[in-house]
Amino acid sequence: MKAWIFLVLGVLLILVGGLWTLQGLGIVGGSVMSGVTMWAIIGPVVLIIGGALAFLGIRQRQGQ
16 A cells, blocks of 8 residues: 555656756746746756655555
């Protein structure tokens, strides 16, 4: 059961981190975050953490 939680949370963080990165780079507009360099830095960090959680979820599911 914990594997699904890691996997779902990881995928959500990957999506959010990707969106924040694109907003920070000014590629996605329409937000106060658009064009703000801080979000171009925070986004990839969140994306990497999400990738690690998704990887853990996949590994745990394979071990079952």
